[in-house]
Amino acid sequence: MGPYVVIGSGVVVGDDVEIMAAAQLLPGVTVGAGSRIYHGAILGGDPQHIDSDRHASSTTIGEQVVIREYVTVHRGITQEGTLVGQGSMLMAYTHLGHDSHLGQQVIIANGVQVGGFVRIDDFASIGGMTPVHQKCSIGKHAFVGGGYRVVQDVPPYILARGEPLSFGGLNVIGLRRQKVGRKPRAALKEAYRLIYRSDLLLVEAVQAIEQMEQTPEIETVLRFIASSGRGLI
Numbered sequence: 623m624g625p626y627v628v629i630g631s632g633v634v635v636g637d638d639v640e641i642m643a644a645a646q647l648l649p650g651v652t653v654g655a656g657s658r659i660y661h662g663a664i665l666g667g668d669p670q671h672i673d674s675d676r677h678a679s680s681t682t683i684g685e686q687v688v689i690r691e692y693v694t695v696h697r698g699i700t701q702e703g704t705l706v707g708q709g710s711m712l713m714a715y716t717h718l719g720h721d722s723h724l725g726q727q728v729i730i731a732n733g734v735q736v737g738g739f740v741r742i743d744d745f746a747s748i749g750g751m752t753p754v755h756q757k758c759s760i761g762k763h764a765f766v767g768g769g770y771r772v773v774q775d776v777p778p779y780i781l782a783r784g785e786p787l788s789f790g791g792l793n794v795i796g797l798r799r800q801k802v803g804r805k806p807r808a809a810l811k812e813a814y815r816l817i818y819r820s821d822l823l824l825v826e827a828v829q830a831i832e833q834m835e836q837t838p839e840i841e842t843v844l845r846f847i848a849s850s851g852r853g854l855i
Contacts, residue, residue: 630666636685650697654685654708662692669696669720671738684708684726696720696738707744719756731768743778745800761846763800765793775850777817778842779810787855789818806839813843817854824854 624643629635633647636655641647645659648666653659666681680703681695688711689695695712698704698721707726712718716730719737725744730736734748737756742748746760749768760766761778766787776782779797781790792814797807813834816827828847834840847854 624661633666648681648697650680650703651683652680653683654687656685657683657687657689659689660691660693660714663689663694665689665693665695666697667694669699669738671699671720673699679703679721682706684710688712690714690716690732694718699738713750725762745796746776747796748772755852758852759846759850762842763793763796763802765796772855774852774855775846776855777814778846779839780814782855789814789855802839806837809834809837810839810843813840 623641626644627641628646630647630649632649634652636653638656639653641659642661644662646664651666679698679700681697682703683706686709687706690712691714693712693716695704695718700721704718704721705723707724707728709727710724712730713732715733717735721738722736722740724742727745728742729747731748731750733751736754739757740754741759743760743762745762746764748766751769752766752772754772758772758775760776763779764776765781766772766776767783770783770785770787772787779793781793783790792807792811813831816822816830820827831840831844
């Protein structure tokens, strides 16, 4: 623990955690083993929500998480709270709003601003200086280019780029890194052709995808679409 660190009441810190100078862990924060909290980061601050109870909820940081300089993570206003999954990295000056949920090994680059109730699934990445509107969802293995605005849901396994944010093809590099084979990648390519490169309505594209051979990746896409609250990019 570095100098001038503030640890609030009831905070739980796992083994082998490094907390650097002037970081603050406020009441309701739990930090998993092996995580690193860099200079000036503030975890568990009051949610920026006019109806919130200042002492209602929690902030949970998983194991092996890296929180870089001056990151702010606000605790939730719901019982489930704000969650950052194992192995994730929040780079410098990132903000994570109340009740946001990050999966495992999510990477958020410098200066990204994430609103409340956002869901970012496993292995997703967001490029620097990107704002993410409240209640948006970003699917697993998705990659959002830096500097674009996320105001609708970004489906899993894709590249998202442009203004307004649009489908830019499969995240082939990310899929290869995670050892997703050629056959599942081909199925995903066909599914997204139906969604984005055909004349079908979304409901018709979903019906066509349901007739395809169902792989875990295709099932993930269908579940994401069914649960989308803000509509797809």
